[in-house]
Amino acid sequence: MAAADLGAAEWERSKITNQDLNLLKKLGITKKPKAVCFPSEESYPTPPMGYRVSFVDHLIRGLSAPIHPFLRGLLYVYGLQLHHLTPNSILHISIFITLCEAFLGVQPNWALWKRIFFCRRNGSANVAYNIGGVVISVRSSVNYFDVKLPDSVQGWRKKWLYIREENHGCAEDNIPPFDGAEKILRRRSWDAEATEEERTSTEALMTRIHELQNTRGKELSGIQITAYFLRTRVQPLQARKNPFWNYAGDEDTDRLSTNLEVKDLDRLIRKISSLKKKDSIPSTYRVKPYSAANALPKEDVSEATASAQSPPPAVSPRNKRKRNDAEDSGTSKAEEAVPSHQKAGYDPYLEALISSDDEEEVPTADVAARTKKLAEANERADTLAQKLEQCEEARKKAESDAVQARREADKAKADAASVEDVRKRLHAAETSLSEHISAQSAREAAVTKRIRIQNRRFVNRTSQEFELEDPDNDSLLDAVSFLEFHGTEAREGMDEARAGLSKLFPYFFPKKEEPATFLGLAKCFNPPEDLGLKMRHENMKVAVESTVALVADSQQTIDWTKVGDTEQIEQTKWRSLIKAAKLNTKKILAYLGIKPSSTPSSSKPEV
Structure with missing residues (x-):
């Protein structure tokens, strides 16, 4: 059963921590304006125009924009995007470029690369990754530097961001536009090996690599190469004005930041490698790298080394030859592309591209038409990218308007709840007032009834009647209420006095019977003696x-x-x-x- 390709399902919201931001700041990667753009809350990458998707663990291993032509050539030849490569693969490319420029004194060499590395699919029997779905590995038959790579890098897929990439005006020169769901197709170029002629032209470089590895007292290791480009503060995978052999120290224009502190450098090297705490990190190099202070001796460079070429940043269709002229290995001869008396910067390995492409062969007669169609497609792609950016701005504006509308709705809801609360309180106050008025009316009725009773008693005694002229503000009514209140207190006091005197009576009058009335009881306690x-x-x-x-x-x-x-x-x-x-x-x-x-x-x- 074929492994299931996760595709877009692998993507989730980016989780870049403050520690990651501080590390990128120390490395100087975020120093250049608009070089890096961080995602907001999107769970699937939507890079702005001119940006590509990358990862924090790619950047700390030597990647930076604009991207080095050698890496762009690799992506084009292998048919990959940046997010297809694992962090260890990025570190392999950084070490290879640093090795070529600083210790071999040559441009990154495509033929040498094919002798050392190949591509393989990353995943298991049941799952094929899309993010980090391709691994660059060292061939088992090659004696190469032990880089001490970690077995796995935890959580790197969740720390994605956008890096600004320049438009080079050519489809082969540009990094492909981001497509997180694009399936990885294996190409024959993944296993392309160097031809006999290329092996001959790079034999001197392989010999030099073996000398760097095995010269007693001057051994060079992968950790030393890694520590070198981290100390120089030059990103190997960034397009630079000068190669490493022209590195000018602290004044070099390609440096992203000042020297890292020893503890920060130590922590970073251990982070990207499998070194343990007991393993030491080299502070010096037994082999002095080429630089402005240690100039490259041109007379020691063999003619084969000087003519070694790199993958092209662009592949011109007019230079393509027919597939039947290309060798089965997927490579071409350097001397056929560039005359021996000329020194070209890059040799377009057209046959490698042709043999690595899994599509049908394109006749030479159709090249002009395809070029025109490609230009039109690029124009349409640019137009669509502009429209996409406009749509993105419209979407963000719509989201902003929706958030504002939601806030206004929440405020209206809160106001409505406040009005409802005021209405309830008003209703409660009206109910309480109504009950108070009813109680007051009942009290007034009771007082009026008592006044009428008192009026009858007053009539019986004085043969006169009195009437209330103003029941709401009548002094007589208030006096009667006052007398009634104090009369109640007097009655309660007399009851308590009777109870107390009844308890004391047996002690003072043991042989007498207690009187039945309170007056008789009180007289007993008020004798002459x-x-x-x-x-x-x-x-x-x-x-x-x-x-x-x-x-x-x-x-x-x-x-x-x-x-x-x-x-x-x-x-x-x-x-x-x-x-x-x-x-x-x-x-x-x-x-x-x-x-x-x-x-x-x-x-x-x-x-």
């Missing part, structure tokens, strides 16, 4: 009688003239009397008619 003094005398009498009884029971002789003077009696004698009378205390009290209290037996008897 002092009830409190009388009660104290009674208690004293009981105490004296008890003392006498105790003394009599003890059969002791007491001088009663001295009893009142307690200082004349010894305390020990009183204690002995009490102790002696203790056994007969209950009998004595019973004889005197005193009911003994329920005090504990351990308490002292009161004398």
Whole structure:
């Protein structure tokens, strides 16, 4: 079963963090005005005119706009878009360009590239990715630098943005317009190998690569190459004025920013590689790269190396040859495209394009017509892009108007809710007022009724009647209401006084019956003599009688003239009397008619 192509289903809203923004700022990628455009809330990329879709992890691995012609040539030859390449593939291309320019002293070489790399589909047996669906890998038969790439880059597909790309006026020169749902079609150019002639012309370069890898004490590694282009602050995949062998240091015009701090560089290298914390990062290079300070020795460059060419930034239809003239490997001979006495910047590998194209062969006679149609198609594409941009602006304006209308609707809803709340409160106030008026009317009716009753009583006593001239503001009516209120208080006070006097009555009058009326009860508590003094005398009498009884029971002789003077009696004698009378205390009290209290037996008897 063929693997399912995810296509547009892979895209979701971009999730670029503040940490990513700070990193891009430190690298200088966002320094140039309008070089980078960040998406807003769209869940599917809609790049503005002149922009292409890229990723944060592409930019930190050497990509920047305008894009290097070598990368544009690779995309055209392989039939890919930027989002088809994984971050590790982008790093492979950056290292290859840096290797060619800074350590080999040549332009990025297409024939050398084919000797080292090939393309393969990324995915599993069931799923074929569209974002990062193509991986650039090193051929197993080639001894190349160990770049120490991570097995996977987590979350890179969710951090997409737009980069500004220049229009070069030619379809083959421009990066294809973004199409997130475009399926990746495998081409024969993915596996294109160098011909024998190309292998011969690049043998010196391969030998130099092996020397850089294996020279004892001067070994060069993929991490060193990566650290070099990150330190120089020159993006390898950006179209530049000068190659690396003309790098002028801090004053170089291609630098995006100043030197990175050591800790930032260390963190960035570990981020894009599989180095662990225990692995050291090289701070110097055992092989000094070519630059303005270390000029490229032209006399040491072989003739084959000097004539090595790169993929074309544009493929001119007029130079195309028939398919049957191209070799089966998908390559062409450099000397056929460019005379030996001329030094061309690029060799159009037309046969590679022809052999890598899976479409039918196009006769040479139709080239002019196809060129005209291509120009017309480009014009239509530009017109459609302008209309699309206008539609996008109209859509944004419509969204803005919709948001404004929604806000106004929410405000109207809030106002309506406020009016409804005021209406409810008004209704509640009217209901409360109506109830208050009803209660007031009932009260006034009750007062009028009482006034009429009082009027009848007044007539019975004085044979005169009175009428209310102004019921709402009548002093007599207010006086009657006042008397009624205080009369209620007086009645309650009398009830409470009666209850209190009833509780006190048995204590002061133990042998009397409580009167039935409050007036009789009150008269009992208002005699001529002092009830409190009388009660104290009674208690004293009981105490004296008890003392006498105790003394009599003890059969002791007491001088009663001295009893009142307690200082004349010894305390020990009183204690002995009490102790002696203790056994007969209950009998004595019973004889005197005193009911003994329920005090504990351990308490002292009161004398």
